[in-house]
Every structure is written in C-alpha cells, then in structure tokens.
Amino acid sequence: MPCVVGIDVGTGFTKAVLxxxxxxxxxxxxxxxxxxxxxxxxxKTGAYLEEAAERALDLALxxxxxxxxxxxxxxxxxxGRYAVSFRDLQITEITSGARGARWFxxxxxxxxxxxxxxxxxxRLDAQGKVSxxxxxxxxxxxxxxxxxxxxxxxxxxxxELGELSLRATRPQPISSVCAVLAETEIINHVSxxxxxxxxxxxxxxxxxxRAALLLRRVGIGSxxxxxxxxxxxxxxxxxxxxxxxxxxxxxxxxxxxxxxxCAVGAALLGLxxxxxxxxxxxxxxx
Amino acid sequence: MQLAAGVDVGSTQTKAVILAGDxxxxxxxxxxVDTGAYVPRAAELAFHAACREAGLDPREIGxxxxxxxxxxxxxxxHAQVTEISCHARGAHFVFPETRTVIDIGGQDxxxxxxxxxxxxxxxxxxxxxxxxxxxxxxxxxxxxxxDxxEIGPLSLRATDPVKLTTVCTVFVESDILSYxxxxxxxxxxxxxxxxxxxxxxxxxxxxxxxxxxxxxTGGVARNIGMVRALEEVLGLPIQVSPDSHFMGALGAALxxxxxxxxxxxxx
Numbered sequence: 001m002p003c004v005v006g007i008d009v010g011t012g013f014t015k016a017v018l019x020x021x022x023x024x025x026x027x028x029x030x031x032x033x034x035x036x037x038x039x040x041x042x043x044k045t046g047a048y049l050e051e052a053a054e055r056a057l058d059l060a061l062x063x064x065x066x067x068x069x070x071x072x073x074x075x076x077x078x079x080g081r082y083a084v085s086f087r088d089l090q091i092t093e094i095t096s097g098a099r100g101a102r103w104f105x106x107x108x109x110x111x112x113x114x115x116x117x118x119x120x121x122x123r124l125d126a127q128g129k130v131s132x133x134x135x136x137x138x139x140x141x142x143x144x145x146x147x148x149x150x151x152x153x154x155x156x157x158x159x160e161l162g163e164l165s166l167r168a169t170r171p172q173p174i175s176s177v178c179a180v181l182a183e184t185e186i187i188n189h190v191s192x193x194x195x196x197x198x199x200x201x202x203x204x205x206x207x208x209x210r211a212a213l214l215l216r217r218v219g220i221g222s223x224x225x226x227x228x229x230x231x232x233x234x235x236x237x238x239x240x241x242x243x244x245x246x247x248x249x250x251x252x253x254x255x256x257x258x259x260x261x262c263a264v265g266a267a268l269l270g271l272x273x274x275x276x277x278x279x280x281x282x283x284x285x286x
Numbered sequence: 287m288q289l290a291a292g293v294d295v296g297s298t299q300t301k302a303v304i305l306a307g308d309x310x311x312x313x314x315x316x317x318x319v320d321t322g323a324y325v326p327r328a329a330e331l332a333f334h335a336a337c338r339e340a341g342l343d344p345r346e347i348g349x350x351x352x353x354x355x356x357x358x359x360x361x362x363x364h365a366q367v368t369e370i371s372c373h374a375r376g377a378h379f380v381f382p383e384t385r386t387v388i389d390i391g392g393q394d395x396x397x398x399x400x401x402x403x404x405x406x407x408x409x410x411x412x413x414x415x416x417x418x419x420x421x422x423x424x425x426x427x428x429x430x431x432x433d434x435x436e437i438g439p440l441s442l443r444a445t446d447p448v449k450l451t452t453v454c455t456v457f458v459e460s461d462i463l464s465y466x467x468x469x470x471x472x473x474x475x476x477x478x479x480x481x482x483x484x485x486x487x488x489x490x491x492x493x494x495x496x497x498x499x500x501x502x503t504g505g506v507a508r509n510i511g512m513v514r515a516l517e518e519v520l521g522l523p524i525q526v527s528p529d530s531h532f533m534g535a536l537g538a539a540l541x542x543x544x545x546x547x548x549x550x551x552x553x
Contacts, residue, residue, distance in 0.1 A: 011460060047467030117457055139415070140456030149456065180416035180425070180455040181393055184297060191323045 002072045003038060003064070004274055006267025007053050007087070008096065008260075009045060009080030012116025012144065013233065015263040016041045016056035018064045019271055021072060036103070036268070039064025040260055049083035075270030077262050079117075091269055093262050094122055094133050100265030101229035102128040104255035110218075110226040112211055112244075112252075113262070114234035116144045121214040123226075132218040140179035142210030144234045149179055150203045153186050154196060161200050165239020168201030170194075182206070201239060208243035221248050229253050231261035288546050289314075290349045291336065292538025293329050293363065294372065295356030296321060298392025298420065299505060302332035303535040304340045304347065307543045311379070315339035316532050325356040333362070349549070351542040353534050365545065370398055370409050372537030377501040378404025379540055380527045385497040388487060388516065388524070389533070390506035392420040397491040410493045417453040418486035420506045425455050426479045429462045430472050437476050438511030444477030453482050476511065484515035491520075500524045503533035 001020065008015045018038040041059025045052045053076070061067060076087040077096040084090075093113070097120065101111045111122040118137035125131045140146050151158045172189045176182040182203075189199045215221050220228065228250060234240055235258040245252050255261055288307030294300065304315045317335035321328045329352065337344045352363035353372040360366075369389075377384045378400060387398040394413035401407050416422055427437045448465050452458055458479070465475050500522060506512050507530035517524050529536060 047464050117460070138452065139454050143456075145456050176414075178415045178417075178455075180421055181414075184393065187323055 001066065001070055003066060003070050004267050004271040005057060005060070005071055005074040006096070006263040006265065006270055007057060007074065007076045007078075007084060008093070008263040008266060009049050009053055009076060009078040009084060010115055011079055011118070012045060013259065014043050014045045014049075014052040014056045014078070014080070015260050016053070016060040017260055017263045017267050018060050018066060019264075019267045021271060021274070037257075037260070037264060038066065040257065040263075042259065045080065049080035050085060053080070053084045073270050073274035075266040075273070077266040089270055089273055091266050094120060094130055096262040096265035096269060097231055098122050098124055098128065098130050098265065099269050100261035100263075101231055101255065103264065103268055104261070105227060105229050105253050107227045108229045108253070110215065110220045110228045112215060112228060112230045113232045114142075114144055114207070114211065114230075115232045116148075119143055119211060119214055121211070121218045121220060123218045123220060134214050134217045136210070136214055141177050141182070142207055142214070143179075144232070146179040146182070146207065147203065147234060147237070149183065150186060150200070153183050154190070154199065156196070161204075162237030162239045164197045165200040165204045165237070166242060167197040168195070168239075170198050171205055172198045172202035174202045174206040201243065204237070204240045204243040205247070207234070207240060208247040211244060212247045215248070221250075225250055227253065229255065231255060231258050233259040235259075288543060288550070289342065289347045290351070290539050290542035290546050291333060291347045292372065292535040292540070292542055293333050293350060293352050293360055294369065294532075294534035294538055295325055295329050295352065295354040295360060296391050296505075296534070297355055297394070300328040300332040300354070300356070301532050301535040302336040303532050303539045304336050304342065305536075305539040305543050307547065311540060311543055313529070313536070314342070316529070316535070318531070321356065325359040326361050329356065329360040330362065349542040349546040351538040351545070353538040364542070367538055367541050369534045370396060370411075371406055372534045372541065373503050374398050374400045374406045374537065375404045375540050376533035376535075376537030377503055379536065380529065380533070381499060381501050381525050383499045384501040384525075386491070386500045388491065388500060388502045389504040390418070390420060390487065390502075390512070391504045392424075395419050395487055395490060397487070397494060397496075399494050399497065408494045410490055412486075412490055416455040418483050418490065420504075422453075422455045422458070422483055423479070423506065423509065423512070426458060426462060426476070429459050430466075430475065432472070438480070438509035440473050441476035441480045441511035442514060443473040444471075446474050447481060448475050448478035450478050450482045453486055477515075480509075480511045480515035481519065483512065484519040487516060488519045496520070496522075498522055502526045503530050505531050507531065
C-alpha cells in the first residue's frame with residue numbers, strides 16, 4: 001500500500017509521519033481528533049541529522065505496519081531538511097507548519113509554532129497562503145529549550161510543566177529576558193518558598209509575552225480576531241495555552257499530536273506534489 | 287593602623303579584601319567563596335575567611351563597604367558602593383593609567399570609562415543576556431567536558447577557529463556538539479567561543495569611547511584565552527592584574543579606607 005512520508009528534522013526532535021496516498025485528505029475531513037496519518041515516529045535529533053531522520057521514519061513505518069518499499073515520495077522540513085539525502089522534496093517549516101495547521105483547522109489565519117530553538121509567528125490569508133512571518137531563532141528565551149532548562153532547574157519532568165502551571169494561584173514574575181539568567185531568578189523564587197506551580201506559570205507567562213510580541217510584529221493581536229493555531233511541542237503544555245489565551249485575549253486552538261504538525265504539513269504537500277508529477281507522467285505516457 | 291574591608295557579592299562568587307591604611311594602602315588578605323542561594327551567609331563567610339587569612343579579629347576592621355549585586359544583603363557592612371565605582375577605583379589603584387575598564391563577571395559584562403583620578407565618567411553594561419558573560423564560558427566548558435580553568439589556555443592552541451552561528455548560551459551547546467560531531471578539535475571550537483564573546487564585549491564597549499590603557503577585571507579576566515581574544519578584536523593591548531578577580535572588592539576596600547580616614551580626621 002503506497003504512502004507518502006513527511007519528516008521534520010528539528011533542532012530538538014525529528015518527527016516522521018506516513019500518509020496514505022489513496023485517501024483524499026481534504027482539509028478538516030478526518031475531523032480535528034484524528035490526523036490523516038498511518039504512523040508516526042519521533043526521536044531526539046542529536047548531531048547526526050540524516051540518521052535521526054532514518055530512525056524516526058523506521059518508527060513510523062513500524063507503527064503503520066509498512067516497509068520502505070511502500071514509500072513513493074518523501075518530503076522533508078525543519079532546520080535539517082537538506083541533510084536528508086533520501087528526500088524527494090524539501091519545504092520550509094513556515095510552509096509546512098501553515099499547511100499542517102490549516103489541515104486541522106481550515107479557518108486558521110494565524111499560526112504560532114514554538115519549537116525547541118525557534119519560535120515562528122505566521123499570518124495566513126483567506127486561502128491559507130503565508131502572507132507574513134517572523135521568526136526568533138537567535139535567543140532561547142521564548143523557545144521550548146527555555147522550558148526544558150526550567151524543568152531541569154526545578155527538578156521536574158518537562159511533561160509535568162503544563163498541568164502544574166494550571167494549578168498556579170499566584171504566578172511569580174520572571175523578569176529576565178535570558179533563558180540562562182532566568183535560572184538565578186527561578187532559584188531565588190524556590191529559595192524564597194514560592195510554590196512550584198506559581199513559578200512554572202510565571203515561566204509560561206514570560207514565554208507567552210515573547211510569543212505575543214512576535215505575533216504583534218506580523219499584525220496578529222492588534223486587529224480583528226484571527227483564528228490562531230498553536231503548533232509545535234510546547235503546545236502540548238496546557239498551562240502554556242492558558243497563558244497565551246490570557247495574554248492575547250483570544251481563543252487558541254491546538255491540533256492533536258501538535259508536535260507532528262509540520263511533518264503532517266510536509267507529507268500533505270509531498271502528496272500533492274507526487275500526484276501532480278504522476279498525472280504529468282500519465283499525460284506524457286498517453 | 288587603619289583597617290578596612292571590601293566585600294563584593296557577585297552573582298556567582300563573593301570576594302573579600304582587607305586593606306591596611308597608613309600611607310600607601312596594602313592588601314593584607316583576600317578570600318573567595320561561591321555565592322550560592324543564601325547571599326548574607328556568603329558575604330559573612332568571605333569576610334571571616336579574609337580576616338582569618340590576615341590574622342585579624344573581625345572587630346578590628348574599622349570600616350566595611352559592600353559592593354556587587356548582593357551588596358544590600360550584607361548584614362554587617364557600613365556602606366554600599368556600586369560595583370561600577372568599585373571596579374574603576376580598584377583598577378585605578380593597580381594601574382593608575384587605566385582609562386577603560388572591561389569587567390566580565392559571572393552574569394554580566396560592563397565597560398567603564400575612567401577618569402585620571404579613578405572616577406567613573408561613563409559606563410555601559412549587559413545584564414540582560416548571558417552571551418558575553420562568564421556563564422557563556424562555563425556552559426561551553428561543560429558541554430566540552432572540560433574544567434573552566436582549562437579552556438582559556440587550550441583555546442590558545444587553536445589553528446583553525448570555528449565560526450559560531452549563535453551567541454545564545456543555550457543554543458551554542460548544539461553548535462558545539464555539531465562541531466564535535468564534524469570532528470573539529472576542542473581548541474578550535476574554544477577559540478571560536480572566546481572570539482564570539484570578545485566581539486560581543488567590544489561592540490558593547492564601542493558605545494562609549496574606548497581609550498587606552500585598558501584594564502580587564504572580573505573573574506573572566508583570569509582566562510588567558512579571553513584576554514588574547516579581546517586584544518585581537520580590539521587591536522589594543524590589555525592589562526590584567528593577578529588580583530583582577532578581586533578588583534571590585536579592592537575598590538570597595540579603598541572606599542572603606544577613605545571613609546575611615548575622613549571619619550578619623552573629623553572626630
């Protein structure tokens with residue numbers, strides 16, 4: 001059974017998804033709960049990008065019960081997209097993120113993608129085309145790696161942060177704009193006896209502030225009520241969603257398995273390209 | 287004999303210096319402890335260690351001045367002076383021709399323009415971002431599995447320095463790891479790290495006129511790799527005292543001594 005692969009080689013994690021070529025996958029078709037995905041794989045990227053892509057792909061194939069012979073087309077995205085020599089197509093993470101977000105939420109007009117090392121604010125027109133985007137990849141404050149470090153200082157698992165933060169009653173301010181210097185602030189809060197959940201919510205608030213600034217730079221938050229879709233691994237944290245909604249004063253939507261959104265977008269764009277190529281071939285053959 | 291102390295409570299380490307007055311001030315003792323989470327205790331430990339080193343009873347010290355970010359949390363100090371003034375004063379005492387002080391500490395970096403009397407004329411500072419501070423170097427050392435003391439000398443053995451793509455202390459970790467994966471030598475990576483911080487410091491310094499002589503103070507001044515990288519980027523020689531790390535505490539002690547003298551002449 002032929003399938004198309006989308007691989008997102010991120011700085012922190014590499015994600016792979018398989019989609020079935022026989023399905024049409026119109027936007028929103030499968031509902032917001034079930035992605036059009038046969039299998040998924042996620043691994044830590046590490047230093048060897050192509051090897052990470054291979055490992056993520058193998059996991060996705062195993063989950064789908066397919067093997068490499070079933071693959072007809074491979075599209076890559078993310079910072080390591082050029083490192084995957086077995087790709088057919090590479091797509092920027094702006095385009096793949098927009099496509100993935102729009103597939104889950106056809107009415108989406110804005111996308112916020114918080115990854116391990118970079119944060120992207122994307123504005124879409126009514127047709128779903130990218131009309132503007134801004135990116136922060138220079139500084140870890142505002143990125144997922146800030147949360148990883150914060151979890152380390154607080155000696156808790158990253159997965160716990162989202163729920164903990166929801167239980168905050170008195171969020172603690174984190175004034176530092178640097179993920180490293182914030183460590184001292186976090187430690188001071190701990191030694192002053194602040195509750196862990198209040199510190200975590202403070203960290204989410206500080207991340208939300210930076211995201212709001214980036215969104216404002218592409219005109220989101222200042223006009224109308226865009227349909228904002230939040231993607232990337234950090235969107236798994238419910239406390240982060242709550243902090244964003246509070247800061248922006250709007251509802252924020254998150255697709256299921258949000259860390260795979262760019263991989264799904266790449267696979268769908270790859271599928272589109274593969275069909276086009278095949279129909280051109282068909283025309284030539286006739 | 288007039289005895290005065292300066293205690294410099296930095297973000298990372300706390301330093302104390304004891305000075306004897308009467309004529310040219312003399313350093314009797316120095317002490318250094320990690321600041322840790324409990325600032326008042328660190329200040330006390332450093333001060334008492336310096337007294338012990340000098341063979342003095344803490345009660346014999348006539349005046350104690352605190353400086354550094356934790357200066358207001360020193361329970362036993364008589365006065366506080368900013369670390370900007372203290373570094374300028376300390377650097378002027380050690381090298382009277384100093385006109386510019388570059389102070390790189392654990393969590394911040396400052397460039398101070400100094401007058402001929404050791405007074406502060408202007409300063410710029412980065413305390414918003416760990417890039418360009420001691421923290422950046424400490425992180426880089428940790429990623430490479432090296433001690434902080436090793437990285438400076440090792441960086442001088444570089445033949446083909448790497449170019450870092452980022453100065454973010456967090457992101458540079460993956461930069462370093464990918465250079466290692468590419469088989470680049472630690473000395474070449476370290477030289478790249480030192481040059482990146484030097485460039486950041488110099489761009490900070492250019493916001494005020496840089497006038498020789500330049501004195502490099504703070505804990506990072508003990509790193510010879512950093513001294514050489516700064517000299518290369520500035521194109522000017524830099525002077526470093528063996529007491530560079532204690533310059534803030536020394537300046538504070540000099541202010542303490544001055545107050546003590548003023549106090550004694552007036553009474």
